[in-house]
Amino acid sequence: MSAPLVKLTKKDFVSDQEVRWCPGCADFAILAGVQKLMPELGISREKTVFISGIGCASRFPYYMNTYGFHGIHGRAPAIATGLKMANPDLTVWVVTGDGDGLSIGGNHLIHALRRNVDLKILLFDNRIYGLTKGQASPTSELGKKTKSSPFGTVDRPFNPLTLALGAGATFVARTTANDMPHMSSVLKRAAAHKGAAFVEIWQNCVVFNDGAFDEWSEKDVRDERLLKLEHGKPLVYGKTKDKGLRIGGGFTLEMGAADGAVVHDESRDNLSLALALAALEPPWPQVMGVLRAVDLPTVDQLAREQEREAEKSRGPATLQALLQSGDTWDVTAGAGDA
Amino acid sequence: MTVSAAPRPHVDLQNAVVRFAGDSGDGMQLTGTEFTREAALYGNDLATFPDYPAEIRAPAGTTAGVSGYQIQFAAHEVYSAGDQPDTLVAMNPAALKVHLPDLKRGGLLILNEATFKQSDLDRAGWKTNPLTDGTLENYQVIKVDFEHLVGKAVEGTGVSAKDASRCKNFYALGLVFWIYSRDIEREEQAIRERFKKSPPLAEANVRAFKAGYNYGETIEALDAPYSIQPARLKPGKYRNVTGNSALALGLIAAAQKAGLRMFYGSYPITPASDILHELSKYRRFQLTTFQAEDEIAAISAAIGASFAGALGVTGSSGPGIALKMEAMGLALMTELPLVIINVQRGGPSTGLPTKTEQSDLFQAVYGRNGECPIPVLAARSPADCFETAYEACRIAIDCRTPVILLSDGSLANGSEPWLLPDVNSLPKIDPDFATDPAGFMPYKRDDKLARPWAIPGTPGLEHRIGGLEKDALTGNISYDAQNHEKMVRTRAEKVRRIADRLEPTEPFFDPEGDVLVIGWGGTYGSITQAVIEARQTGLRVGHVHLRHVFPLPNDLTDIAARYRNVLVPELNMGQLRFHLRGQLGLESVGLNKIQGKPFHVAEVRSAIESLARRKHLPAEQEIA
Numbered sequence: 001m002s003a004p005l006v007k008l009t010k011k012d013f014v015s016d017q018e019v020r021w022c023p024g025c026a027d028f029a030i031l032a033g034v035q036k037l038m039p040e041l042g043i044s045r046e047k048t049v050f051i052s053g054i055g056c057a058s059r060f061p062y063y064m065n066t067y068g069f070h071g072i073h074g075r076a077p078a079i080a081t082g083l084k085m086a087n088p089d090l091t092v093w094v095v096t097g098d099g100d101g102l103s104i105g106g107n108h109l110i111h112a113l114r115r116n117v118d119l120k121i122l123l124f125d126n127r128i129y130g131l132t133k134g135q136a137s138p139t140s141e142l143g144k145k146t147k148s149s150p151f152g153t154v155d156r157p158f159n160p161l162t163l164a165l166g167a168g169a170t171f172v173a174r175t176t177a178n179d180m181p182h183m184s185s186v187l188k189r190a191a192a193h194k195g196a197a198f199v200e201i202w203q204n205c206v207v208f209n210d211g212a213f214d215e216w217s218e219k220d221v222r223d224e225r226l227l228k229l230e231h232g233k234p235l236v237y238g239k240t241k242d243k244g245l246r247i248g249g250g251f252t253l254e255m256g257a258a259d260g261a262v263v264h265d266e267s268r269d270n271l272s273l274a275l276a277l278a279a280l281e282p283p284w285p286q287v288m289g290v291l292r293a294v295d296l297p298t299v300d301q302l303a304r305e306q307e308r309e310a311e312k313s314r315g316p317a318t319l320q321a322l323l324q325s326g327d328t329w330d331v332t333a334g335a336g337d338a
Numbered sequence: 339m340t341v342s343a344a345p346r347p348h349v350d351l352q353n354a355v356v357r358f359a360g361d362s363g364d365g366m367q368l369t370g371t372e373f374t375r376e377a378a379l380y381g382n383d384l385a386t387f388p389d390y391p392a393e394i395r396a397p398a399g400t401t402a403g404v405s406g407y408q409i410q411f412a413a414h415e416v417y418s419a420g421d422q423p424d425t426l427v428a429m430n431p432a433a434l435k436v437h438l439p440d441l442k443r444g445g446l447l448i449l450n451e452a453t454f455k456q457s458d459l460d461r462a463g464w465k466t467n468p469l470t471d472g473t474l475e476n477y478q479v480i481k482v483d484f485e486h487l488v489g490k491a492v493e494g495t496g497v498s499a500k501d502a503s504r505c506k507n508f509y510a511l512g513l514v515f516w517i518y519s520r521d522i523e524r525e526e527q528a529i530r531e532r533f534k535k536s537p538p539l540a541e542a543n544v545r546a547f548k549a550g551y552n553y554g555e556t557i558e559a560l561d562a563p564y565s566i567q568p569a570r571l572k573p574g575k576y577r578n579v580t581g582n583s584a585l586a587l588g589l590i591a592a593a594q595k596a597g598l599r600m601f602y603g604s605y606p607i608t609p610a611s612d613i614l615h616e617l618s619k620y621r622r623f624q625l626t627t628f629q630a631e632d633e634i635a636a637i638s639a640a641i642g643a644s645f646a647g648a649l650g651v652t653g654s655s656g657p658g659i660a661l662k663m664e665a666m667g668l669a670l671m672t673e674l675p676l677v678i679i680n681v682q683r684g685g686p687s688t689g690l691p692t693k694t695e696q697s698d699l700f701q702a703v704y705g706r707n708g709e710c711p712i713p714v715l716a717a718r719s720p721a722d723c724f725e726t727a728y729e730a731c732r733i734a735i736d737c738r739t740p741v742i743l744l745s746d747g748s749l750a751n752g753s754e755p756w757l758l759p760d761v762n763s764l765p766k767i768d769p770d771f772a773t774d775p776a777g778f779m780p781y782k783r784d785d786k787l788a789r790p791w792a793i794p795g796t797p798g799l800e801h802r803i804g805g806l807e808k809d810a811l812t813g814n815i816s817y818d819a820q821n822h823e824k825m826v827r828t829r830a831e832k833v834r835r836i837a838d839r840l841e842p843t844e845p846f847f848d849p850e851g852d853v854l855v856i857g858w859g860g861t862y863g864s865i866t867q868a869v870i871e872a873r874q875t876g877l878r879v880g881h882v883h884l885r886h887v888f889p890l891p892n893d894l895t896d897i898a899a900r901y902r903n904v905l906v907p908e909l910n911m912g913q914l915r916f917h918l919r920g921q922l923g924l925e926s927v928g929l930n931k932i933q934g935k936p937f938h939v940a941e942v943r944s945a946i947e948s949l950a951r952r953k954h955l956p957a958e959q960e961i962a
Contacts, residue, residue: 015802017814046797051642062802062815067794069645070804071638072668078635082642082650083794085626086601090646090794108638111631303626310621319594320761322620323587328577328758329379331568 008039015065021056024206026177030124031063033183034093038066041191043091050093051080053100056131057124057203060095074105077112080119081299088300091191094121099129102138102158110167115299116195122187123160123200124177128209146208161278161291164198165271171197172274173290177204178217182228182288189290195298216286225282229289234261235277237285245277245285253277255284266293348519348565353412355420356514358507359437360429362405363395365507369427370407371753372511372528376520378578378755381568382411385719385863387419387936388751392608392691399453399461404436413567417870418863419752421938425517427510429453429484431462438473446560447477448513450506452485480559484509491549492542501539505546512550519565522551572757579756581720581749582609585679586616588727590623593649596735596767599624601643603636603652608691609747610681613653633661637678641665644674645803647771647793649731653679656698657688663706666740670710670829672803673781673789675734675769677727678712682746682859684934693934694747696859699913702742703888709826711833713737714888716744718862721756723749726885732767737832738788744887746909748936749860775799780813787832789813837889843882843897850900851878852950856926858884858914861907861937868942877950887914888921895922903949905929905961907942912959928960 013035021027038048048066052058054073061068067090071079076094084092094112101109101123112119128146129135135148139160143152164172171193175186183201190197202213216225227237227245235245236258244261248254253276268274274292316322356373360366367388377384389406396403410420425446428434430453441447454469468474469481484506491509492502508529515522526544533540554563579587593600602625604614618627626643630636633654640650652662659680669676682698684690702714713733717726723745730743772778772790775798781789792799801813809816810824845854847869857865862883869881880901882894898904904926906915912928919925929945931937945961 017802044797045800046795049794061804064802065800067800068802068804069642069672070802070806071641072664072805075634075638075665078630078638079642079645081635082601082603082628082639082644083646084642085628085639086599086643086646086648086650087793087795107631108635111635307621307624307626313622315622317622318761319591319623322590322623323758323761324575324577326577327375327379328575329381330575331381331571331573333573 008045010036010039012045013038013065015063017062019063020059022207025056026126026203026205027057027060027124029177029180030122030183030201030203031060033180033187035064037184037187037191040188041091047089048091048093049083050095051076051083052095053105054131055097055100055129057095057097058100074100074103075108076100077105077108077117077119077121081112081115081117084117084119085300085303088118088304092119094119096121096123098123098125098127098137098139098160102160102163106138110163113164113167113169113196113198116168116170116296118195118298118300120190120193120197121199123198124203125160125200126203126205126209127212128205130205130208134208159279160200162275165275165278165292169198169292170195170294170296171290172278172292173198174200174202174288176202176213176217176288178213186289189293193293195296215282225285227285227287229264229277229287229291231264231266231290234258234263236261251276253280266290268292269294347562349562351564351566352414353410353416354425354518354564354566355408355410355423356425356427356518357406357408357423357437357440358427358510359404359406359433360427360507361398361432362391362393362403363398364405364429365504366405366407366429369507369511370409372525373514374409374753375528375578376515376525377409377411378576379524380521381571382566383414383416383569383571383755384409384411384578385416385419386753387748390692397461399430399432399458401432401436401462404433406433406437411566413569415569415571416754417866418936418939421940425514427514429506429510431458431464431468434468435462435464441477443476445477446480446517447474448480448510449482450484450510451481452483480513482513482553487549487553488546491545495542495545496538497542502542505543508543508547509550512547512552513554513559515547516551516554517560517563519563522548571755574757576755576757578753579721579724580612580751580753581717581723581745582612582681582751583616584721584756585717585723585727585743585745586613588724589617589651589677589731590620590625591724591761591764592728592731592767593625594623595764596649596731596769598769599626599648601626601628601640601648601650603628603630603640603643603650605630605633605636605654605658607655607658609683609750610653610655610658610679612750613679613681633658634665637662637665640676641669641672641674644669644676645672645794647769647791647795649675649677649735651677651679653681655681655683656685656701659698659701660705666712667706667708667710668805669740670712671805671808673738675738675791676740677730677734677743678740679743679745681750682744690934692747694860694936695909695932695934696746696861697910697913697932698744699858699887699910699917702744703917709830711830711888712740712742713833713836713886714742714744715885716859716887717749718859718883718885720749720752720754722862724756724759728764729885732765733836735767735769736788737786737836738791739833744859746860772796772799779811781808781811783828786835787828834889837886837892840886840891843891843893845880845882845897847873848878848880851880852901853877853903853905853946854880854882854898854901855905855907855942855946856882856884856898856914856918857907858887861909864937864939864942865907867939868946871939871943872946872950875947877947879946879950884914887917890918890921894918895924898924903927903952903955905945905949907937907945909937915959925955927956927958930960
């Protein structure tokens, strides 16, 4: 079986490949965060696989000293689904971006989520196409001027969190690459989740969309504009945690004092509150952390259970018996002369 | 082994062609399949051709909704489902309208008289009533009021009038059983087994079936019923099999012999879906079937499974294959085993979903971006789908390459007796996984130019692969100019070398002579029968049927040189012909038919004869 588990360090997960992102790219922070997390999970390098599609984020597997597969545009969740179903013992991470995961690969992403494939899906969201040099992405704000939209975009963006919730994801979270402690804690939670874990990571592109998340990252404002979710704790925010969200009339959230804020429960079956929180737009605070974490059977598990059931059932058990199943007849030498 | 209690003598025939035709809701495919099973169990050789519309239930009684099933069964070897039926069962005027032109002059025609009311005739587009206007004067006609007689027969079984009416296909079957002196007891058991969940329905269908049989006997529908003795087939255990079933079993056999899990990713599409249906029954053979969200996901997941160390397989038809092309390039770059099945249908675009065609050869061989050589194999008959699928898997695993397997609609749904192979005699397949970290290089090659298959879970072999060009040894990303040329040429050479390991090509029939017929895929049966008949006229004709479409066998040019002319019959505009010219500089004349239908034997035979009369290859590319 696998090699004895020696205590691994971050260094063991760093590959020999030169990292080729632009200087200052937030991807470096995510890479460092993931490499630091790996030894804490107690999973050997050979049982860990990183799978990606196309885009800046998708170079990620080359920099991890694990098994890795750099796929084609948008298809990482599908490749990962096949891998995981073929060998459920592996820990499989998918690294994708807002273009790869939400545009060309949107279909695969939602189906991986609804099937609850046991994958950790990291969506690096910089709200722009980086590798193709600056076109609008499906998370670019309406009206954004880019190379492909000199007069501003005319299509409304996706909200990755509501999309994931709508697809039935069993784990949905958001974090940001410029808050290492928060990102580490969210990644750790995702790693521990059994099932499809979807994590949107805000990630600043210094070249094509610099400052995209500044309004939530500047030190003096971020506490007022971000609400960090904690399971079992009230939905409060603000420098002094003086503000809170409560449920108002007509299925809406209301801003108010911290007192009486609704308590966050990740494990709710009902999606209404998670969707309401995920959909908040400024001037409301943006939520950070784990929105939803529920346990449901994974597709890889269910498929294997069917196989074990099938083994118990009647029907041909050997290859020879399988070929000979159904209506067969024998022709002996000289037959046909009758 | 005999059969009927008919007191009269039989008329012995060597072969017969029967076609069942009716509305797509009339159960004609089932009727045909039942008749086929009995012919198979009786020991006849046979070939079948189901032909059905794309609509599940087109408007009842219209020619658009006519579904047909043809079988040729014989006391000798059979290669095709036959050109023209000897017996046609037409369940309504629309079926008569569509199929009467094919019936042999003097042939036997069985009609359901109850469906020839004026409104039925109008729906089917008959201006006058064919029963009375002389249309049928050149045929032997048996007119029966199926509705009335079936209604009488099932009285007391308790089934509804609607269910009673649905038994009439078994009435027709019973009548045809009498005509060809078939065993009714075995069929009775089969009907009871089929409807075992509803004893009243089973009873009604059995009664309808017997009523049809007895009707033939009572009215003395013929002077004497026909009899067709068992064929002298090669000894062994047989089973009747469709191409899609045989193909599915070939995949399972290959994975089992290789000791691999199999992963089949597929998206429903006609006429490939039955492979998914068949495979999904056999979970206990370490078989994961995955109905993907789309064609691209189906192949991508199969690639992921191959990376994990399973045998990844994906199956579709032409339009779906078009969607998979980019991923095929990925499988080629990552040099992982993968089998891609294309059950071809009429194209382009959505084309003719339920009709057969061979027009995806270019797509298979030349259809991707970049220099992207992928081996292409083609099955030639329903049973041959087993062996061809097995070989496709073997090459994919041995050479770490995607392999395309071409079938087509007529093979997929057509059936024939299959001499079951002994599992122990199937060629070995060794996945030969890499396990040793010492000196491991992801793209270091063996003498077949195959790279190691190093699967996740193996300690010390962690590596990264992907669609970007890679260094010739380490597999790391490389944009080096010389390295790219080397890799492109190496990948091409890896595929070319497959041809070096093929068995020498042995033409069927004459080893030299007037005409060499080169075919591929589902035209095998028609060509074989045509060659047999052409040789009876004194011509010297050889036949090569290519399993390996790419790379082509090395000896093909030399073989072709032994004949005066080369004929390439294809159900397309000449794709193999162009391929032979481009790859080998081999000149040939095409016989090309693009009607969504197989070749008639007579069409191929007449092309052979016409070409044989010429000293030199004619200037025109196609023979009329």
